[in-house]
Amino acid sequence: MAVPDFQAFLLPLLRFASDGEVHSLQEAYSVLADHFKLSDADKTEMLPSGTQVIYKNRIAWARTYLVKALVLESPKRGLFRITERGRELLAGNPSTLLVKHLKAYPEFAAFHGHGNNTVDSAAATSLVDVDNEKSSSTPDEIFEMAYQELRAGLATDLLAQVSNNSPEFFERLVVKLLVKMGYGGSIRDAGQAIGRSGDEGIDGIIKEDKLGLDVIYIQAKRWQGSVGRPEIQKFVGALHGQRAKKGVFITTGSFTKDAQQYVATIDPKVVLIDGGRLVELMIDHNLGVSVAEVYEIKKIDTDFFLEG
Structure with a gap:
C-alpha cells in the first residue's frame, strides 16, 4: 500500500x-x-x-x-x-x-x-x-511542495525566455551552462570551440575537462517540436566521421521515444538534453536566474548540548 x-x-x-x-x-x-x-x-x-x-x-x-x-x-x-x-x-x-x-x-x-x-x-x-x-x-512536505510548485513555474517561464531568443543566443547559453557544469575549461576556450565546426550535424566541440584529456561533440538546436530519430542519426553519423566517443544533443524542444530508445543502444555515447532538462540544469547551476528569497530551515544541534 x-x-x-x-x-x-x-x-x-x-x-x-x-x-x-x-x-x-x-x-x-x-x-x-x-x-x-x-x-x-x-x-x-x-x-x-x-x-x-x-x-x-x-x-x-x-x-x-x-x-x-x-x-x-x-x-x-x-x-x-x-x-x-x-x-x-x-x-x-x-x-x-x-x-x-x-x-x-x-x-x-x-x-x-x-x-x-x-x-x-x-x-x-x-x-x-x-x-x-x-x-x-507534514510541514516539511508542504514546504517542499510549495518549493516544487515555484520551481516548476520558474522552469516554464525560463524555457519560454530561452525559446524566444535567437539561435546565436542559444549557442552562447549552451557554452555558459556547460562551463558552469565543469566542462570546457574557460568561457573563452568553450566559446572558441562551439559553433566552429558546422560539420555535418556538429555545432561545436568542447573539452570534457579543463585539461582537455577528452572532448565532447555538441549539437545545440533551438527546436519547437519533437526531435526524432533521423536527426539523432545524422548527429551520430557525424560523430563516427570524427571518430568521436561522446556527444550531447541539446534542444529547447523534446525527443521522441524512438530517438531516446535509439541512443540507448549505440556507441558512441550520446546524451539527449531536452528543453525541460535544460532549464532544470540552468536552475541548478544558477544560469539565467537569481535568488529572490532565502529561507533557512534549522534543527537542534545535538552536539551543542553534549556535556563532558
Missing part, C-alpha cells in the same frame, strides 16, 4: 505508547511500518528533496503533534511516552484522530497557530487545514 498521510499515524502512534513505557522513534518506525503493512518500496520512498524517508518524516511529525497536544511527553530527544491526558483520550475509544481533534487542546491550538498574534491566523492554520487537500502533509 501507499504510505498513509501523516494524520493516519496519530492514533496508531498513541496506541503504541499506551503501555506507558518510554519508546524511541526508531521503535515507532518499525512498529507502524508493520501496522500499515508498508512495502520495501514504501519504506524507501523519499521526500522530493531526497533528504528524508517519507514514512519516517510523517511518524516524526505525528509524534511532535501529539507532544504539543500533551497526550505524549518527550523525556528526551527522540523518545516519548503517553501522558494521563493521552490515557484519557484513548479511554474514549476514538475511531480516528485528526489535527482538528487535537485543536480542542489549548496548548496544541496555540502551537498550531504558531502562538504569534502578529501572524494572520487564517494563513497560519491554512497550512494544515483539514479541509485543504494538503492537510495530510
